[in-house]
Amino acid sequence: MTRFDRQSFLGVDSESILTASTIGIVGLGGGGSHVVQQLAHLGVGGFVLVDPDHITDTNTNRLIGGTLADVETETKKVVIAERQIRGLIESPRVFPVPDSWHLATGALKQCDILIGCLDSFVEREQLERFARRHLTPYIDIGMDVHNLGAKQFLISGQIILSLPGKPCLRCVELVTDDRLSEEANRYGDAGSRPQVVWPNGVLASTAVGLVVQLLTPWFEKPAEFVYLDYDGNRSTVTPNIRMELFKKKTCNHHPPNEVGDPLFDVRKFKPTTKTAIKTEGDNRDGKIHDKGRAAQRNS
Amino acid sequence: MSIQFKITYHLLKTIREDLERRHPFAFERVGFITAGVSAADGNLWVLARDYRPVNDGDYLRDKSVGAMIGPEAIRKALQCAMSERVSMFHVHSHGPCRTPRFSGIDLREQAKFVPNFFQIAPQCPHGALVLSDTSAYGHIWLAGDKSLTVIDRCVEVGAPIKIWRYS
Numbered sequence: 435m436t437r438f439d440r441q442s443f444l445g446v447d448s449e450s451i452l453t454a455s456t457i458g459i460v461g462l463g464g465g466g467s468h469v470v471q472q473l474a475h476l477g478v479g480g481f482v483l484v485d486p487d488h489i490t491d492t493n494t495n496r497l498i499g500g501t502l503a504d505v506e507t508e509t510k511k512v513v514i515a516e517r518q519i520r521g522l523i524e525s526p527r528v529f530p531v532p533d534s535w536h537l538a539t540g541a542l543k544q545c546d547i548l549i550g551c552l553d554s555f556v557e558r559e560q561l562e563r564f565a566r567r568h569l570t571p572y573i574d575i576g577m578d579v580h581n582l583g584a585k586q587f588l589i590s591g592q593i594i595l596s597l598p599g600k601p602c603l604r605c606v607e608l609v610t611d612d613r614l615s616e617e618a619n620r621y622g623d624a625g626s627r628p629q630v631v632w633p634n635g636v637l638a639s640t641a642v643g644l645v646v647q648l649l650t651p652w653f654e655k656p657a658e659f660v661y662l663d664y665d666g667n668r669s670t671v672t673p674n675i676r677m678e679l680f681k682k683k684t685c686n687h688h689p690p691n692e693v694g695d696p697l698f699d700v701r702k703f704k705p706t707t708k709t710a711i712k713t714e715g716d717n718r719d720g721k722i723h724d725k726g727r728a729a730q731r732n733s
Numbered sequence: 734m735s736i737q738f739k740i741t742y743h744l745l746k747t748i749r750e751d752l753e754r755r756h757p758f759a760f761e762r763v764g765f766i767t768a769g770v771s772a773a774d775g776n777l778w779v780l781a782r783d784y785r786p787v788n789d790g791d792y793l794r795d796k797s798v799g800a801m802i803g804p805e806a807i808r809k810a811l812q813c814a815m816s817e818r819v820s821m822f823h824v825h826s827h828g829p830c831r832t833p834r835f836s837g838i839d840l841r842e843q844a845k846f847v848p849n850f851f852q853i854a855p856q857c858p859h860g861a862l863v864l865s866d867t868s869a870y871g872h873i874w875l876a877g878d879k880s881l882t883v884i885d886r887c888v889e890v891g892a893p894i895k896i897w898r899y900s
Contacts, residue, residue: 454898540773546894568771569739569780569890598741598890648894656892658742690744691817693780694769699856700875705734706775 438477445651449477455649456480456527458542460535460561461551462511463487464496464629465575468638469549470515471498476646480527481519482541485511486534496631535561542568547645549573551638553627555617559609562596566688567695572596573644574603575637577664579628589633589666592674593640600659601680604687633666640664640671657681735900738822738862738871738884740766740781742891749864751786752826759792761799761825765810768820770857779820779858779873779884785813798838800825807846814854821850821857822871826864833865835872843872843881851877860884868897 462485488508499518512530531538565572577591603609647656661674764786791806827833850859860873871884889895
């Protein structure tokens with residue numbers, strides 16, 4: 435038995451696919467710390483970890499891997515996440531960025547999938563826009579606790595898979611001008627929302643399931659657009675009505691001609707070392723990670 | 734340096750379907766992919782935007798090759814590169830072959846016409862892609878007077894994600 439035998443049903447190539455994959459996780463609090471832990475257990479080999487904050491006492495009710503000793507030393511959340519990964523993966527490719535994700539764009543471009551675990555709607559919209567601009571699948575998770583009055587509370591949340599061309603956070607009205615204005619009126623502060631560990635775990639686990647569906651062959655035809663609602667009071671995860679209504683909708687908020695960097699100029703591009711080749715005939719080998727097929731060589 | 738070519742599943746499907754259409758006399762079809770570009774840390778991402786098929790009337794009769802396109806097709810592609818300030822990638826398909834590679838004729842013709850794109854859109858890299866029904870492979874030029882480079886990874890962005898690695 436090897437470590438990954440019990441997940442071999444994910445496909446014959448799943449171990450190498452996951453090892454070769456790089457996932458960007460933006461926000462390493464209650465949701466992101468769960469995501470990191472599970473991806474490391476799965477054997478994902480590459481991580482871009484982004485969060486500017488260090489752990490505080492109020493994080494310890496939900497931040498996976500964080501300890502009271504970390505609170506004492508004001509350990510950065512990226513350090514805690516990296517420690518989790520290195521405890522499970524032998525030689526991971528980890529790029530920790532203890533700063534705003536806006537300063538991590540170079541590393542985030544290298545990711546196969548981005549996962550946003552952010553409170554702020556402005557930040558979520560901007561991160562999704564970045565993902566669309568670089569043709570990178572984006573998964574957004576978020577939870578909230580609503581005060582219903584009379585000491586009643588509703589725990590809710592959502593998981594959205596945003597693929598280039600398919601419905602985005604604006605299409606499904608998770609991001610709206612009203613929400614952005616409301617947040618702007620608080621000077622961008624998303625507020626100190628109530629958070630607890632288990633709803634974050636459900637949302638993060640569902641997001642990790644989507645990552646595995648996108649990368650490995652275990653699920654024959656994953657949905658291109660996913661919008662799931664979490665009801666923490668009923669302990670259910672169900673498709674939002676928009677998931678069916680919008681599944682064939684094409685997004686108008688991120689048109690294809692916005693893809694790429696509009697100011698890019700190859701004449702100013704400084705490549706790292708790689709030898710350009712001249713070929714008479716072309717017979718380079720190709721290692722293929724095509725879901726559902728074994729690695730192949732050029733015939 | 735790592736160079737990736739990323740394209741959505743739906744755009745790639747559109748291209749494959751167009752290239753499969755029979756032409757009145759040419760043995761195969763060709764087209765052009767427009768793309769944006771992004772870079773970081775000495776690495777490059779070519780990000781496909783759109784597909785421009787070559788019109789039926791812009792092919793030339795030439796039985797020595799699968800498809801020969803005329804100066805009007807090249808002029809339209811050059812015009813597109815200039816007016817939209819985009820990278821242009823010539824694309825054709827080798828159909829059911831599992832791991833596509835350029836033929837000797839492909840390489841000879843690429844060397845002739847790809848550098849021309851740098852005359853009118855020198856700010857963008859340009860290149861060529863060859864597809865099969867299940868895979869993709871490509872070459873890129875970073876300047877008109879330089880040698881081609883093999884694209885390290887071609888990525889089909891969809892559900893599932895497909896990645897073809899060449900380094």
